[in-house]
Amino acid sequence: MxxxxxxxxxxxxxxxxxxxxxxxxxxxxxxxxxxxxxxxxxxxxxxxxxxxxxxxxxxxxxxxxxxxxxxxxxxxxxxxxxxxxxxxxxxxxxxxxxxxxxxxxxxxxxxxxxxxxxxxxxxxxxxxxxxxxxxxxxxxxxxxxxxxxxxxxxxxxxxxxxxxxxxxxxNRTSVSIVDDNTTTEQLEGLGDDIFTYFGMGCRNVSHIFLPKGYDLGKLDSAWKKWQDLMDHHKYANNYFYNKSILQVRQAPYFDFGYVLLEENLDWVSPTSLLYLEFYDKLSEVKQRINQNENKTQCIVADPEVFDRAVPFGKAQFPKVDDYADNVDTMAFLAKI
The missing domain is CATH 3.40.605.10 (Aldehyde Dehydrogenase; Chain A, domain 1)
Structure with a gap:
């Protein structure tokens, strides 16, 4: 045609x-x-x-x-x-x-x-x-x-x-970088990037980098609109299951009542659980991202913090030329 x-x-x-x-x-x-x-x-x-x-x-x-x-x-x-x-x-x-x-x-x-x-x-x-x-x-x-x-x-x-x-x-997932200058509006956008589609897409954030000493209450306040996720029986089942696993492991965790947060270096977290990683310097974060590039779909951050960043709240709205895994599908198809 x-x-x-x-x-x-x-x-x-x-x-x-x-x-x-x-x-x-x-x-x-x-x-x-x-x-x-x-x-x-x-x-x-x-x-x-x-x-x-x-x-x-x-x-x-x-x-x-x-x-x-x-x-x-x-x-x-x-x-x-x-x-x-x-x-x-x-x-x-x-x-x-x-x-x-x-x-x-x-x-x-x-x-x-x-x-x-x-x-x-x-x-x-x-x-x-x-x-x-x-x-x-x-x-x-x-x-x-x-x-x-x-x-x-x-x-x-x-x-x-x-x-x-x-x-x-x-398997790929997305990560986010939060710093001390991240605004409440940006944190609310991050909530959309995490919880939309119950966090089950490769463009959903499952691992967050935070500066050491960061007040996690800021996250909870910005994400309150998502507490209704617990009304969905499948999501709630995942939440209670993952909470029980954390308790059996005797792992320290934070509980917002609708999402669990654990300090963990793993990249991909299960539904209803977010992994946190605390940093001293942004250079450490960039090194970690480079090490896990083949597992990463999006980096959600302020573009002034990370030059390849997807802005907060925009991860679930790819453009037509945003290719999964950064592999140009149209260029591939043009050559077969």
């Missing part, structure tokens, strides 16, 4: 999804929530908003103009999608189709309805997409692969798909 036609199709998709009736959207969200209770209506609304941001026509057009892809020879690109947060595989879906390739997608068992709904809307706009999109559990015959999963599944993917071009993503 020609580039101009691709742009028009996805521009029309943006308009259609943006104008989707409340009743149709609620029906879709209800189906997704019943299937996976982690997908609450609030989280689904946020993911939908983020998806519309990715589809903004002018931004998509500017983005696509940066790449010189051969769209006359579509390849079968397998995409194995994660399901930790709603529509987490949408960016790969977008990249494969807009690069002129055919999508052979494996949906997560946790997220079975959202992207197929969007696909139906796209085919309704342009029926030719029907032959270019397939959802299947079978990855045989793919010319290239994009897979997102755990560290264990990544080892399997690397072995099984070693002979074809591939992008294989594994």
């Amino acid at each position: 020609e580039l101009d036609h691709l742009k028009k199709s996805f521009s029309a998709l943006h308009s259609k999804l943006e104008r989707l009736s409340i009743s149709d959207k609620n029906e879709l969200f209800h189906k997704a929530y019943i299937h996976n209770p982690w997908f609450t209506f609030d989280n689904l609304k946020l993911a939908w908003k983020g998806m519309l941001v990715l589809l903004e026509p002018q931004k998509v057009a500017t983005w696509l103009d940066q790449y010189d892809a051969d769209r006359s020879n579509a390849k079968n690109v397998g995409v194995i999608m994660a399901g930790n947060i709603p529509m987490v595989g949408f960016h790969d879906f977008l990249c494969v189709l807009l690069s002129g390739n055919r999508l052979q997608g494996k949906l997560s068992s946790q997220d079975k309805y959202l992207i197929p709904f969007i696909t139906e809307c796209l085919i309704g706009i342009e029926p030719r997409w029907q032959s270019l999109i397939e959802f299947t559990d079978n990855m045989k015959g793919v010319d290239a692969l994009i897979a997102t999963g755990s560290d264990n599944s990544a080892r399997y993917f690397h072995y099984y798909f070693k002979d074809i071009p591939h992008i294989i993503r594994q």
Whole structure:
């Protein structure tokens, strides 16, 4: 399909999804929530908003103009999608189709309805997409692969798909740097970066660097709006489980009543638990981040503190050219 036609199709998709009736959207969200209770209506609304941001026509057009892809020879690109947060595989879906390739997608068992709904809307706009999109559990015959999963599944993917071009993503998380100049407003934004999607995304902060002697009461005050997380039974179960583990280990911890905080050098923390690391000098923090670069998705901080920082409160709103693991998916697809 020609580039101009691709742009028009996805521009029309943006308009259609943006104008989707409340009743149709609620029906879709209800189906997704019943299937996976982690997908609450609030989280689904946020993911939908983020998806519309990715589809903004002018931004998509500017983005696509940066790449010189051969769209006359579509390849079968397998995409194995994660399901930790709603529509987490949408960016790969977008990249494969807009690069002129055919999508052979494996949906997560946790997220079975959202992207197929969007696909139906796209085919309704342009029926030719029907032959270019397939959802299947079978990855045989793919010319290239994009897979997102755990560290264990990544080892399997690397072995099984070693002979074809591939992008294989594994466990990553995000970290934050707080200093004595961090404002209350920034701490409130950090709360969004931590607790949105129950902290289950790779762009969620799970490890925080704090100056030694920092008053943790500032964090609790800034994050109070998130105490309703405990009304969600799955989150509450994780909270009580992790609290019991900390008590059995006799590990010192802080308890805000809706999140647990432990001083711990590990990078990835479980749901409802945050790891804290105290520092004397920012140079120590930068060294730690460099040492764990292959485990890190975002660094949330004031840009004046860390030059590659995502501003507080913005971690869950990636731009269309923000690529997971800093691997340019479109450049990869242009070369296969």
